[in-house]
Amino acid sequence: MKNSHSYLAAILLRAEWGLSVILHLKGSPSSPGTLMRLTGTKYACGRGGCGACTVMVSKRDPTSQEIRHFSVTTCLVPICSLYGAAVTTVEGVGSMKTRLHPVQERIAKSHGTQCGFCTPGMVMSMYTLLRNHPQPSEEQLLEALGGNLCRCTGYRPILASGKTFCLVSRGLRGHPQSKNDGDRRSSLGTQESQLFVKEEFQPLDPTQELIFPPELLRMTENPEKRTLTFHGERVTWISPGTFKDLLELKAKHPEAPLILGNTSLGPAMRSKGCLHPILLSPARISELNVVSKTNDGLTIGAGCSLAQVKDILAERVSELPEEKTQTYRALLKHLKSLASQQIRNMASLGGHIISRHSYSDLNPILAVGNATLNLTSEEGTRRIPLSEHFLAGLASADLKPEEILESVYIPHSQKWEFVSAFRQAQCQQNALPDVNAGMRVLFKEGTDIIEDLSITYGGVGAATVSAHKSCQQLLGRQWDELMLDEACRRLLDEVSLPGWAPGGRVEFKRTLVVSFFFKFYLQVLQELKKLIKPFPVPVSALAFMGSWQHKLPPSSLLFVDSHQPLQDPVGRPVMHLSGLKHATGEAEFCDDIPMVDKELCMALVTSTRAYAKIISIDLSEALEIPGVVDVITAKDIPGTNGTEDDKLLAVDEVLCVGQIIFAVVAETDVQAKRAIEKIKITYEELEPIIFTIKVSRVPGLSYKVVESEVPCKLLNVRLIQGEVHVGGQEHFYMETQRVLVIPKTEDKELDIYVSTQDPAHVQKTVSSTLNIPINRITCHVKRVGGGFGGKIGRPAVFGAIAAVGALKTGHPIRLVLDREDDMLITGGRHPLFGKYKVGFMNNGRIKALDIECFINGGCTLDDSELSLWKFLILKLENAYKIRNLRFRGRACLTNLPSNTAFRGFGFPQGTLVTESCITAVAAKCGLPPEKVREKNMYRTVDKTIYKQAFNPESLIRCWNECLDASSFHNRRKQVEEFNKKNYWKKRGIAVIPMKFSVGFAATSYHQAAALVHIYTDGSVLVTHGGNELGQGIHTKMLQVASRELKIPMSHLHICETSTAMVPNTIATAASVGADINGKAVQNACQILLKRLEPIIKKNPEGTWEEWVTAFEQRISLSATGYFRGYKAFMDWEKGEGDPFPYYVYGAACSEVEIDCLTGAHKKIRTDIVMDACCSLNPAIDIGQIEGAFIQGMGLYTTEELKYSPEGVLYSRGPDEYKIPTISDVPEEFNVSLLPSSQTPLTIYSSKGLGESGMFLGSSVFFAITDAVAAARKERDIAEDFTVKSPATPEWVRMACADRFTEMVYICPLPLEPPSHPTPWAIFK
C-alpha cells in the first residue's frame, strides 16, 4: 500500500473491517476506500488458509527499536490493528509502469504463474522473506511459501524463481543431483534447453526498497499513551496505551476479548457469527512482549507472536545444553509445522493458549512441560499451572473474567528427563493436526525407572486431554516392553473417543494415541542407551523413524529445442503473456473491475436440507435490513428456469444441501449476507435421502463397450475380483465463481463479465432465462483464475441468476461467491465405485477383464450422463490390450450437489480401477506390477477396444525412457533393501503408463473460430474462441500468429475473449483449446497473408508496416479464421468408433516413504516422461504437466470431501480440504518431453497437455500402496486389500495393521452411545 498511510486514519473508523475489505473497496462514492482500489491483493478463502491475500506489515519494535517486517494474511487482519504500522501490498513492491521488483520479474520469467491469482500472495511472501534475509536459505524459502496455495503450477517453477535468491542454490535444471548410485538421466535430450536465463535477471538491491515511513518512526519515538477508541457500526475497538489502562478496561469490560492475532477470534466471528461489541487491543502494551531468561526457565510475554516465540526458543536451544532444552525443542518442532508463516507472524502465544483449541499444537507440550501462566488484573498478579484442568476450562483453574495472561513461564528440563512432541495431519505443512501429543518422562537418576510421566493429547476430544491416571499407574515401572504394553492399554482406556466424536476417524485417532506413545517409547530407549551402559535395546528400536525434513526439490526439465529461425517463437519457452502483470497485481480479474454506476451485490440463499419440500419462506426480517433492495425468486424468471431436472432456482422442492433457492440483492455484499441470516425457510423432509453410490437411485440408462465377452472359465485362467473406491475432488480454483452483469439502457442489452471456460454457454443460458435473443447479450472473459472444468457449466447458472436480478432491479449486479458457498454449491469430480473381475495367466497376462463402474452424479445427471461416464468407459483400458473386455458404467443420482466436469473427465477415476486390477494380478502372480503392466501393454500398431486404430510407439518410448531416466530397476532393488532393514517405515516405488485420449468425442465440439485484425500502424489484434484460464492459450495463439504473419510477438495483442468478437464458441476444455483455436488463428493469418501477397511481392524488401498500407489499396485487413474440427464419432450400439482425434502418451515413476505408525508419507522422487510431440511452448506445457500431476497427487492422496450424515459438506475451505502445498512437491522432480514424434492432425504437430498429467499423479498413489503392501507382507497380512483413494494417512495407517491397530479393535470404546451412533461424517 505504497504511500497509503494517510488513508488509514479515515479507514480506521470502520472498526470491524478487515484489511482485505479495505484494499478491495472498488469505489463507492461514500466510502473512504474509494481512493484505495488495491485489487492486486487477492481474496480466495477468508480464513487465513490460502495466502492469496498476503501483504507485508512493518512495525518498529518499541523495545529493540528494530523494524520488523512480517507477512500477514489480510483477510484476518483487523484494520484497527494496523495503527502505527506500514503495510506494503504487491502494488508497492513494483509495477509495470514504474519498476519491476526482482521478485516479480523472476517469478514471471521462471514461469511461476499460470492463472496468476495466487501470484501476488506468492510475491509478497517472497518479498517479505527477502526484506529480512536478502540471501535466504532454501529452508527459509520453503517456510516462507508454505502458507501460499497455488492450484495451477505444481509449485516447482515458483520455487525455482525463489531459489535464484538463495545462498546456495542447487541447480534448477541440467543434471539432477541424484542420491542413487548408478542413477542415470535420460538419453533423449540431444540438446537441452533452458526455460529461463538466470543471468538476465536484474540483481536484488536491498538499498532500493521502500523505507519505513518517517511519520511512523516519529510515532514510535514518542509513543501515544492515550487510549484510542475506534467506533464501528457494530464493534468498538479500544486500544489502551498503558498496561494499567488495559487492566482497568478489562475490569470494566470483562466480557470483551483481547484481540491479538485475530486468528482464533476472526474465523469464529466469521463462521460462527460470534459478534463481540467491544474488542480490547493490547497491541501497544510492551509489558506483554517481555522475555526473560532465568537459570531455571524462560518467561515469554503473552503478546509475542508465535514466530517470535520460535526465534526465542531457537536462541535458547543454541545457548543451553540439550538436557535443559527438551521442552523447547519439542515446542520448536511443532512451531515449524503449525499453520503457515503468515499465521505464525500474526498469532500470539497468549491467544494460542487461551483459545484452548482441542487441536492446539503447543498446549499439550506446555502442559507436560509444567508451564505456568502469569496472570494479572487490577487486583494483582497470580500464577496458575497450564494444567489439564485449565485446558478443560474448569472455572477453578481458569482466568477470572477481569484477568489477562501476561506471560508464560516454561521451565528448563533436567537430566534424565525427556520431552517429545507428535502430530499427524492430512499433510505435512499448513494443516491442522488430526491428533497431536506432548509426552514427558523423568527417570530416577541412573536408572530406567519412571519417576514422573505426563502425556497429553490434542484432537481427541473437545479440549486437550491429559492421560493423568495412566501416567500415575506407570510410576515406578521400568521403561520396557511390558510397560509399553500396559501403557497402551491404559491409554486407550483413558483417552475416550466415542464413535460419533466430532472430526470422525475414530479408529485412526485411537491408533495414533498408542502409536505416538510407541514412538516416544522408542525415542526414549535410544536416549537411555546413551546414558546407561550397557543398556539392551530391542531390535525394533533400531527401526525407529525420526521426523522428515522437507527439502527443496532439485529438478530437471528436458525438452528438445526446435530448430527454427530465431525470430520464430513457436516451440520456445515464451513467458506467459500476463506473467509480469500477475506478479505486479495489475492483471485484472473479473472482480477487480471497478464498481460501476448504481451497482448492487447479490448473495445466494441455499437449501439446508438434502431432500425436502419447501413449506414456507419468511423474508420479512431480511427485507428490513438496511441496504437490502430485493429478493430474486424463480417467479422473477421471465424465461425458462433451467431444465425440469436441473432448475436454476428451486421451486417447491430441494434435492440437496446447497441447492440455490433464491438470491438477495443489496447495496453491499455484507448487507446481502446479513439479510440471508434473517431469512426463515421451513421444510418438510422427504424420503428416501441418498448420499452414497451403493444405495443410490440408479437411472435406467447404462452404457457398455464390449469387444468379446468370453467367460473366464472358458479361458481356463485364474480369476480374482476386487473393488476400488475413488473419492470426489473439489476444483478449488483460486478465483471462486464470479460474475458482473451490466444492463444497458437500450434494447435489453446486457454486458456480462464472467469467470468462465464457456462464455457462449453463459450467453445462451442468460438468453433463455431472460427470454431475450442471444444477440443482445455479450459475455466478456479477460482471464479466469483457474477453472479445471469447474467453470464450464456452473458460471451459466450464476450468470443467469445475476441477470434476472439485473433485469428486475435495473441495476448492474455483482455476484461473487465466497469459498464456503463455492464449495457447497458447485459440486466437483465424480466419486467412483468400481468392481472388477479379472482372469489371468500365471505369467501376468490378462485374458479377460470385466469392470463395472458407478459414479456419484449428485442430484442431477447433467454432465454425468451426457459425457463423463461415456468418456470414462472409452478411456478405461488405458495402455493395455486386453481382448476379452467388458466395461459397463452407471451414473447414480444422490442428494448431493450435482457433480460436474473436472480435468481428465473420468479418466483419473476410472483408470485407477484398471491399474488397481493390474496391481492385484501382479500380487497374485508374485510378480512386480511393472512386469504385468509391460506384459499387457499395446506394443504395435493396433486398434483400441472400440476399434480406433493407433500406433503405440510413443507410449512404449515414454515407458522405456521413464524406466531408464528413473533408473527404475536399480531403485526397485534399493527400495527392497531399505524395506528389509526397516520395520516401521517402508518405501514403495511405482511406474505407471498412460494413453490419454484428447478431445470431446464429437466433431461439432472441435470447431473453433478466430478473428484477426491488422491495424494501419501494423499492430495486430487477435481474438479467438478460447479462454485464458492460466493454461497460456493466449500466449500460444500469439506464437502461432507470429509464426504465420512472420512478425514479432510484440506487434500482436489479445485483449479478451468476447462472444461479440467470436460467436458460438465451444468450452475451453478437453485439452484441445490451443489445438483447435490455433488452427483457427492460423487460418485467419493465412487468409490475411494471402491478401497481402501481391503487395509483398511488389516490395519484397519492405517492412510489415509498409505492407499493411494495403488498406489504402482497398484490401481488407480483417479476417475470420475457422477450423471445422477433428472428426470424432462413436456408435454406442456397436461399441465402435473413432471418438478421439489423438492420444497423449506418458509415463511416471514415483517413489515414496511411509511412516507405518502414523500413515504419513513423503515423496522422494518423481520422473515424468511425456510425449508432447512438437510443443508449441515447452515452458507452458511442462507447467501444465507439473500442475496437473500435483493436482492428481492431491486427488489420490490428500483431497477428501466429508459430509455430515445430513448431507452438509464439512470441507468448505482450505482448513478442512487439503490441496497440495509447496511441501508436497516430490523432493526430486524431473520432467522430460519426448523428442518430436508427429501428429499431422494438429497445429504444428503439437499436442494438448492440459489434462493428461493428472492421472500420472496416481504413480504416487501406487507407490504408497506398494509400500503398504511391503508392510503387510512383512506383517503376514493379506496383500490384497481394498484400494481406496485418496490414500490418506488414515487409510495408510489402518492398512499397515499391527499390534497397535489390533489393540484398538480389542480395547472396547469406553463410551459407547446408547443406541446406534450416527457417524460424524460420510464420504461420497
Ligand SMILES: Cc1cc2nc3c(=O)[nH]c(=O)nc-3n(C[C@H](O)[C@H](O)[C@H](O)COP(=O)(O)OP(=O)(O)OC[C@H]3O[C@@H](n4cnc5c(N)ncnc54)[C@H](O)[C@@H]3O)c2cc1C
Ligand atoms: C489458517 C490457520 C491455521 C492454523 N493452524 C494451526 C495449527 O496447525 N496448529 C495449531 O495449534 N493452531 C493452529 N491455528 C490456530 C492458531 O494457533 C490460533 O488461532 C492462534 O494461536 C490464536 O492466537 P491469536 O493471537 O490470533 O488469538 P486471538 O484470535 O487474537 O484471540 C484468541 C482468544 O485469546 C484471548 N486472549 C488473547 N491474548 C490474551 C491474553 N493475553 N490474556 C487473556 N486472553 C487473551 C482472546 O480474548 C481471545 O478470546 C491456526 C489458525 C489459522 C487461522
Ligand code: FES
Ligand atoms: S484469502 Fe486470506 S488467506 Fe485466503
Ligand code: FES
Ligand atoms: S497460478 Fe497459482 S493458482 Fe493459478
